[in-house]
Amino acid sequence: xxxxxxxxxxxxxxxxxxxxxxAAAVLRVVxxxxxxxxMTRQIGGDRVEVVTLAAGSQDPHKVPMKPSFVTKLNRAxxxxxxxxxxxxxxxxxxxxxxxxxxxxxxxxxxxxxSVLIQPLEIPTSxxxxxxxxxxxxxxxxxxxxxxxxxxxxxxxxxxxxxxxxGAADYRSGLERFNGVLDAKIAEWAQLAxxxxxxxxxxxxxDLVYLADRYGFGMVDTIETKPGVxxxxxxxxxxxxxxxxxxxxxxxxxxxxxxxxxxxxxxRTGAQVATISSMAxxxxxxxxxxxSVEANLKALVAALHAAASE
Amino acid sequence: xxxxxxxxGRARRVLRCMVKFLAAAAILGVASRATATKSDDELAHVxxxxxxxxxxxxxxxxxxxxxxxxxxxxxxxxxxxESGSTTTASIAPSAPRIAPVNADNPAISFVVDTAFSTGNxxxxxxxxxxxxxxxxxxxxxxxLRGYASLNGSSDExxxxxxxxxxxxxxxxxxxxxxxxxxxxxxxxxxxxxxxLPFVNRPESIERMFGGETISEGAEVTWLAxxxxxxxxxxxxxxxxxxxxxxxxxxxGFEGRRSFNELTWLVHPSTYFDLSDTVNLEVGxxxxxxxxxxxxxxxxxxxxxxxxxxxxxxxxxxxxxSEWYWNSERFDEIEVGxxxxxxxxxxxxxxxxxxxxxxxxEAFLGRQYSVGVRGDYAENIAGPxxxxxxxxxxxxxxxxEFQRLRLQGDAIAQDGIEGGDGYQITLQWxxxxxxxxxxxxxx
Numbered sequence: 001x002x003x004x005x006x007x008x009x010x011x012x013x014x015x016x017x018x019x020x021x022x023a024a025a026v027l028r029v030v031x032x033x034x035x036x037x038x039m040t041r042q043i044g045g046d047r048v049e050v051v052t053l054a055a056g057s058q059d060p061h062k063v064p065m066k067p068s069f070v071t072k073l074n075r076a077x078x079x080x081x082x083x084x085x086x087x088x089x090x091x092x093x094x095x096x097x098x099x100x101x102x103x104x105x106x107x108x109x110x111x112x113x114s115v116l117i118q119p120l121e122i123p124t125s126x127x128x129x130x131x132x133x134x135x136x137x138x139x140x141x142x143x144x145x146x147x148x149x150x151x152x153x154x155x156x157x158x159x160x161x162x163x164x165x166g167a168a169d170y171r172s173g174l175e176r177f178n179g180v181l182d183a184k185i186a187e188w189a190q191l192a193x194x195x196x197x198x199x200x201x202x203x204x205x206d207l208v209y210l211a212d213r214y215g216f217g218m219v220d221t222i223e224t225k226p227g228v229x230x231x232x233x234x235x236x237x238x239x240x241x242x243x244x245x246x247x248x249x250x251x252x253x254x255x256x257x258x259x260x261x262x263x264x265x266x267r268t269g270a271q272v273a274t275i276s277s278m279a280x281x282x283x284x285x286x287x288x289x290x291s292v293e294a295n296l297k298a299l300v301a302a303l304h305a306a307a308s309e
Numbered sequence: 310x311x312x313x314x315x316x317x318g319r320a321r322r323v324l325r326c327m328v329k330f331l332a333a334a335a336i337l338g339v340a341s342r343a344t345a346t347k348s349d350d351e352l353a354h355v356x357x358x359x360x361x362x363x364x365x366x367x368x369x370x371x372x373x374x375x376x377x378x379x380x381x382x383x384x385x386x387x388x389x390x391e392s393g394s395t396t397t398a399s400i401a402p403s404a405p406r407i408a409p410v411n412a413d414n415p416a417i418s419f420v421v422d423t424a425f426s427t428g429n430x431x432x433x434x435x436x437x438x439x440x441x442x443x444x445x446x447x448x449x450x451x452x453l454r455g456y457a458s459l460n461g462s463s464d465e466x467x468x469x470x471x472x473x474x475x476x477x478x479x480x481x482x483x484x485x486x487x488x489x490x491x492x493x494x495x496x497x498x499x500x501x502x503x504x505l506p507f508v509n510r511p512e513s514i515e516r517m518f519g520g521e522t523i524s525e526g527a528e529v530t531w532l533a534x535x536x537x538x539x540x541x542x543x544x545x546x547x548x549x550x551x552x553x554x555x556x557x558x559x560x561g562f563e564g565r566r567s568f569n570e571l572t573w574l575v576h577p578s579t580y581f582d583l584s585d586t587v588n589l590e591v592g593x594x595x596x597x598x599x600x601x602x603x604x605x606x607x608x609x610x611x612x613x614x615x616x617x618x619x620x621x622x623x624x625x626x627x628x629x630s631e632w633y634w635n636s637e638r639f640d641e642i643e644v645g646x647x648x649x650x651x652x653x654x655x656x657x658x659x660x661x662x663x664x665x666x667x668x669x670e671a672f673l674g675r676q677y678s679v680g681v682r683g684d685y686a687e688n689i690a691g692p693x694x695x696x697x698x699x700x701x702x703x704x705x706x707x708x709e710f711q712r713l714r715l716q717g718d719a720i721a722q723d724g725i726e727g728g729d730g731y732q733i734t735l736q737w738x739x740x741x742x743x744x745x746x747x748x749x750x751x
Contacts, residue, residue, distance in 0.1 A: 058618045062675075065587060065751040067538040067580035074482060074532055093748040099671060100530050101478040106451075228708045229676055257620045257674060 026296040027163050030076040030103070032087045033060065034279040035142040036113050038287040039152045040080050043173035044159055047166045053065060053090070056291070059255035061132075061227065063090040073098035076109065078162045083114030084139035111158030116150040117141050120208045131205075131225025138194030140277060144209035145185050145292045152177050184289055192296050194303055200249035201242060201264070203256040206277055210295075220244050222252075222260060242268040249273055249299065254281045259301055269309065273302035314686050415447030418742035422503045428732030430720060434475050437463040439509075439736070440502045442470070452478050458501070462709040470501075470523065482532040492524040492549050493542040493576045493749075495631050496610040504750040506627075506670050506678075506704070508716040508736040512686035512696055513664030517606075517633050518550040526572075537579070544574040549596055569600035578610075586617045594633075601638065608633040624672040632665030670702075678704045695723040709738040 005131055031037030034112040037052040044050070050070045051072050054063040060082075073079065073094055081087055095104055102109040117135025156174035158248035196215035200207075203222045211218050220241055224234040241247075247270050252261035254276045265272045275298050276282045279291040281296070427433065439462055446456035455474050461467035473488035491499035498514050510520060526546030533539035549572050578592035582664040594608035612629040637660055644656040664687050670680030681701050688694040700750050702716040714736040722728030 004537050055618055057620075064616045064618075065589065065748055066582070067540075067578075068582055068588075070532065070540075070748070071536055071538045074534065075536070093751075097484075097532070097748045099479075099482040099484060104477075112686075128710060255618075257622075 026166065027077045027159070028075055029078045029080060029159075030072050032079070032081045032091055033142070034281075035148075035288050035291075036080045036082055036151065036155060036197065038279055039113070039148075039155050040159070042177040042287075043152060043156045043170055044166075045169065045173050047163065047169055048159070053094075053131055053172060054087075054278060056276055056278045056280070056282075056285070057254050058281075059253075060086050060278060061089045062255075063086060063087075065090050069094050070098050072241055073103060074100050076100060076103050078109040078111055078159065079103035080111045080113060080158065082139060082142060082151075083112040084117070084119060084136045084141070085134045086139035088134075090249065108137060109162050111155060111162070113151040113154045114141065115154045117147055119206075120212065131223070132227030134226075136174065138206065138208050139207045140206040142279075142288075143207065143275075143277065143292070143295065144180060144213040145289075146213060148292070149178055149181060152181070181289060184293065187306055188296055190294065191293075193297075198249060198303060199245050199247045200251050201238065201247055201270075202251040203253050203261060204208075204277075206253065207251060214296075216249075216299075219247050222250075222256075222264060235260075235264065239264060239267050249302055251275060251299070253277045271302040271306040271309075273298045275299065310629065314496055390621065415445045416743040418444045418502075420444070420503045420738065420740055420741065422738045424508060424734050424736045426732060426734040428718075430728075430730035430732065439463070442501065442503065448477070449474070452476060470521075482534055484530045485527065485533075486530070487527040489523065489525045489537060490528075492522045492526065492544055492546055492596075493528060493530070493572060494518065494522045494549065494596070495576075495592065495608050495633070496590075496612060496629065497631065498522045500750050503738055503740075505551050506668070506680065507682060507700065507702055508714055508734045511666040511682065511684045512698055513633070513666050513684050514631070516686050516688055517635060517664055518549070522549050524549045524572075528574075539577070539579050541578075542574070542576040544572075544576075544596075546572045546574065548598075549574065567600065570598060570603070570605070572596055572598050587613070589613050602636075604635070604637040606633060606635045606637075622673055624674065625673050626669065628667075628669045630665065630667035632663065634661075635665045635689050636661050637689055642690060656692075660690050662689050662693065676706045680704075692724065694725075697721045712736075712738040714738070 002256070026046065029040055029044070029048045029050045031040055031050055031052050033054050035054045037050050038194055040048055040050050047245050053069050053072070054060055058205070079095075081091065101107055104110060105112075118215060119132075119141075122137040123130070123133040123135060125280045126133065142151060152174055156170045159170045163170075192214040198216040199219050200211070200216055201220050201222065205218075205221045205223070207218055220238050222230050222235070222238065224231050230238075242264070247268060250261050250265040250268075250270045250272045252258060252272055254274055258272070261272050263271070274282070275295040276285070276291060279288045280286050282291065282294045285291040285294045320451075321492075338360060376598035418438060420442045422438070422442070424437050424439050426435050426437070441461045443459045444456070445458075446454065448454045453474055454477055455472075457472040458470045459467070460470040469489070471490045473486055473490040476483075476485045479485065493499055497505060497511070498518050501521070502510065506586075509515075519693040521613070524544075525545040526544055528542055530540065530542045533541075547566065574594070574596040576592060576594045578590065580591075581589045583589055590610075590612040592610045594606070594610070596604070596606050598604040608631060610629070610631040612627065614628075615626040617623075617625060638657060639660065640657050641655050642658055643653045644658050645654045646652070647654055664685055666682055668680055668682035670678050672678045679702070681699070684696075684698040684700070686696045686698070698718050698720050700716055700718045702714060704714045706712050716734050716736070718732045718734075720728075720730050720732065
């Protein structure tokens with residue numbers, strides 16, 4: 001009985017070994033999100049081969065744990081994460097079965113893009129009655145391009161640590177990336193100038209860094225608490241607050257449903273702006289820089305629409 | 310950006326040294342042209358001046374490097390200040406750094422899984438604690454982690470369900486687990502009750518394994534070092550299945566077996582991304598007790614998932630099925646009745662039985678799912694007691710850590726008078742603490 005089964009397993013193994021292709025790149029990198037994936041590609045160039053786990057349109061808290069992710073993690077030389085707990089729902093269980101100690105958080109190949117970030121919204125108490133809080137502070141700093149530079153610096157430092165021979169390449173890759181990003185940051189300061197002083201609500205509590213950068217105020221969220229869906233009583237209170245505070249924007253992250261955002265906007269005279277909390281989520285965007293730009297353009301367009309009504 | 314005064318001084322020193330170097334070079338040039346007319350003393354003087362200037366140049370270069378490093382540090386600091394919040398101060402004040410008293414404690418979670426049910430096969434109404442489960446886990450050292458679950462319920466009292474050690478850094482993609490744990494059979498047999506997508510374990514799995522596949526033994530898991538996902542588990546256990554172990558203990562079994570009486574298991578599984586949003590997972594299970602072929606169990610499990618990652622009403626579908634074939638020899642089992650005395654006769658008999666289930670669950674929005682399940686179950690010994698169950702279930706997640714589920718079962722039992730009936734169950738589950746679904750319960 002045992003022999004045929006063992007033979008079958010062996011045959012499958014031989015077949016799969018036979019079709020496996022050796023990688024040409026120096027460094028196999030797994031990136032948890034599209035943002036850090038794009039930065040790693042820009043900085044690492046030909047020295048890295050990057051695969052991404054989460055897709056831009058997904059809710060980063062609900063990324064499915066596909067077995068194919070396990071093999072990618074198993075074979076990785078480095079793992080680049082956004083950090084501050086953004087990946088808590090899917091990455092720790094995957095790492096537990098990936099059999100690759102070097103990319104564990106304590107391992108040499110673990111590159112945390114948040115290490116230079118000064119976190120905001122650090123909870124003063126840890127209690128789920130306040131929703132699903134991130135104990136280390138909000139992990140959505142990728143939405144702010146200036147903090148994006150710090151992410152890129154942390155990634156370049158991490159790549160140089162994992163692959164010291166490529167340190168000069170990573171340094172020049174970082175300079176190239178920063179050169180493009182700096183020019184865009186100056187451009188975006190003009191683009192986003194109308195947002196200063198505007199009041200907004202978002203679906204999820206994830207815009208503190210973006211609002212901090214461009215000077216708009218976050219009044220409340222459609223979710224009752226972080227990660228807790230809206231209740232009717234919360235929505236009634238939210239609509240009253242929005243009318244009182246003259247909120248102009250309802251910012252809906254693309255991973256969250258549109259109809260409720262539209263209902264709230266319709267009852268308050270605000271406009272819905274759809275953004276993506278990760279790169280590549282909005283149609284026509286692929287990389288970090290065009291995603292930041294698409295988000296800002298969506299916000300400004302919605303604001304103009306609100307002003308014209 | 311303005312440089313501080315200290316750096317202006319460094320820059321001045323750099324310039325001064327460069328001028329000296331150029332002057333020395335000019336002097337040297339003049340000296341070289343006038344060698345024939347200058348005395349040896351003058352030549353020695355110029356050489357000494359050159360060495361001194363070169364030495365100063367070296368020192369200046371070092372200063373320049375230090376200045377460049379300081380400049381980079383300051384630029385980093387400027388970036389940090391520029392990108393920092395203008396509204397919130399998050400930098401901790403300088404204070405003694407004292408480790409929290411709970412720093413070395415393991416992650417702890419507790420699940421409360423309670424239900425209210427009614428039906429005509431078991432008439433009346435019943436509140437029950439399906440599971441009150443304490444789960445703790447932590448790394449033990451750089452090579453090992455440990456976990457344990459203690460479970461209490463209305464039906465089974467309170468007990469240690471799992472207590473296991475798992476390696477974390479073995480070479481060749483190997484992981485070894487030892488202790489008491491759910492052996493790696495199929496897909497759902499090793500899931501904890503609260504992880505199931507239904508209010509109860511399928512009857513086929515319940516009868517085949519006696520509930521969860523609790524076992525005492527050791528397992529080795531190998532992840533193939535290739536781009537395609539292939540995972541194989543091999544295990545050796547006293548026995549597989551909760552009731553199997555309990556029956557053995559009840560019968561006075563003292564826990565010593567010959568090597569041939571231990572249970573061997575092999576469970577390969579693989580996975581295919583059929584498209585960006587559709588994937589298929591396939592597994593096979595075989596376990597055996599070699600001694601006189603006491604038990605041979607074969608199983609197959611298939612799971613198809615559609616995970617579009619959209620924010621619309623429809624957010625995905627899971628279709629899954631498991632089927633098991635069991636051939637088992639039972640000793641001291643009632644095989645008939647003595648015609649003369651009417652007393653039961655006991656002997657040895659082998660039973661070939663099978664069973665399994667299939668289900669589909671659709672996810673609607675972020676909070677809801679609905680599904681149906683069909684199950685076919687036979688007893689693994691004695692009369693087959695065939696039972697077919699058709700179930701419909703709906704789940705609502707008020708938050709990520711709270712769940713309400715309503716399930717209706719239509720039950721048909723062969724060979725039992727009045728064996729057809731229904732059951733309705735409302736399940737209410739809450740997750741306390743650091744609860745996170747592991748990879749195996751994805």
